[in-house]
Amino acid sequence: MSSSFSAVEVIRTKRDGKVLSDAAIDWVIDAYTKGAVADEQMSALAMAILLRGMTAGEIARWTAAMIASGERLDLSAVERPTVDKHSTGGVGDKITLPLTPLVAACGAAVPQLSGRGLGHTGGTLDKLEAIPGFRTRLSNEEFVAQLSEVGAAICAAGEGLAPADRKLYALRDVTGTVEAIPLIASSIMSKKIAEGTAALILDVKFGSGAFMRDVEDARELARTMVALGTAHGVTTRALLTAMDTPLGLAIGHSVEVEETLEVLAGGGPPDVVELTLALAREMLDAAGLDADPEKALRDGRAMDSWRALVRAQDGDPDAALPVAPETEFVRAERDGFVAGIDAYGMGVAAWRLGAGRARKEDPVSASAGVVLHRRPGDRVAAGDVLCELRSQEKERIPAARELAVAAVTVADAAPEQGPLILETITDR
Template sequence: MSGGFAAVDVIRAKRDGGVLSDPQIDWVVDAYTRGVVADEQMSALAMAILLNGMTGPEIARWTAAMIASGERLDLSAVDRPTVDKHSTGGVGDKITLPLTPLVAACGGAVPQLSGRGLGHTGGTLDKLESIPGWRAALSNDEFIAQLRDVGAVICAAGAGLAPADRKLYALRDVTGTVEAIPLIASSIMSKKIAEGTGALVLDVKVGSGAFMKSVDRARELARTMVELGGAHGVRTVALLTDMSTPLGLTIGNAVEVTESVEVLAGGGPADVVELTLALAQEMLAAAGLPDADPEAALRDGRAMDAWRSMIRAQGGDPDAPMPTAAEVEVVRADADGFVAEVDAYAMGVAAWRLGAGRARKEDPVSVPAGVVLHKRPGDPVRTGDPLYELRADDASRIPAARDDAARAVRIAPAAPARPPLVIERIG
């Protein structure tokens, strides 16, 4: 007991459906960060929050306490308007890679603090580390200097930002409390607010390959985060987007970088281009640049120039060839018809089994491993047509991946109706 509170009293209050006071929230988050509140006590509180929820003011205070556990970056030295994007994660979701330089090319500054992949969802930093020489770790001074010079940074968050979140995130992972919307929302928003951005666009994924399987849950999370942003003075909007099918034609690390560069060169798969432009338009509007034309920046090479500058600034060689996999297996259609489904979750698991992802956060990832799709839902196929490729460095990884990928793809006599990529806008 310290500061007039006992952890067990805070736990009981939430266990019994009560509303935690501001001083209780401030104390418990700070005391947990400092090690005064034990993991087992915070586990009990997290479970009580999962089961009983939190009010809007409680979530806002919890988020503020998480921000207050560390430093808040000051981006006032950056003379462009700052705007960031956060995706709740999916399969083939390489959108941050083309989007960040695209928004920079249109006059924004994007302070993108990203993470690594775990399980079936990929991590932006893992993808960029496919590029020889590129480094994820920047000091705060390097981060701000690059934001001023290039307008675009994608890097790892420093240890000083929301340390309460780092500690609580690891605990939620092993105690079955990851799904609590108040804890998801405060985790995401504490880091994004602490990084100092002036505006934020959220890409909340919905569907089999997403964390949120239902539109209702995704909408609740999006609304909670939009309100949190507003409460902390960050202009925030959210798009709910479909993640029942992988984005684009590639799932992995090096293969997703290659596809992102195709988008920046004015090509690439239609869905990746559509979502990149939709998010760019939202980001530019939120940053006070509604007249910017991101389509033109893709066409005329400005976005590619910004990409090359961003990669070079972090030690990478934008002209280096991407590593290729030692083992490639092409899987072909066994019937005529149309691709009716490519399930994002099953295909994400297949890429993970090939080595593109990790089971534990300390595991390494394989740079060239992954899945390359030849057909997407709605495409016609004939028997013998290539459907997808499985790529790995180690042939022993392919059989298990083959089973997951086979479950992902369904061929039917008629083409399916295509769901919209952007389901709803909130904010």
């Protein structure tokens, strides 16, 4: 390892607002991955990046260095066109679950490497593990074989994929640097590019329940990631979507799997269906496939694809899902209209009930969560149920109830509803 750089020198360069050279970036990522740069030094550099930012060239090199820190999957043996989707995370965002088998049912291969929930947002792997037997760890060989046979796999990234990102991701969460756009963009894109997919659709969220609360920050993140993907030869597009209100009616793990099954059966909440179909159309178009995902939902092919995916990963698609023993209803205190449901507040309520984790190693409760009974715009009378709280432990409910009550606003008039999908960002 070259000794022409030191961690302190690299930190000072960024602290003072200067541009890091390609060689400095390559060195610090390699040295951190190998343990030669300490966590406290990388923490200081991450904070300097948060405060000072990075140029497009720096972000591109940082991303390339993170990809180079590990292996890159080879999906050339998969005959179907490969296309993936990534969401920046939100409350009630179970879209990966119905979307992946739906797109596979339309002829694509979807190599979905997913993560776990942290804080107020849920994780896809946690949701899937609510299904009895479901296995979220696959070897690279199993992953490629399943893509060829089933057309879809949803699992954890292997240890060898962008190991620099795995170390840095855990550090960012405990050092207040999660919101740094260069670090978010390089984290997401290093994993997705290393995954080997030919096309990628990004769901970049903004609003109270998103990491990017401000729409301009979300737009900047989306453009940065689209540019990174394009530069690495991956067809990349991004949808900017609203996350002020939870997606759908279910927030948790088993409850979100239940909602997924409703969507795959041709029903489900309108917003979940709208976003699932919009992302599916973008994915199929980016993969060069002319197929109608709405038809695949109606005729049962998407549900067949889901069942095949679950079985392939040792899950039982017919098994009963976990149900929480403790439930409590939150009711409207007055007549009126639901004017708003704060996504962040409801996400934290679900976390308090046991559905979330404070640290990445914490366990989660598969059955805990919130089920909404009303959406913004619905008329309510005093005493009507607004939402239902579910938990394994009764003592968790009071704190969650306080948050859920505060998250729902009832007013005299129905609110004006903004669009769920604001715009699509491409490299064109």
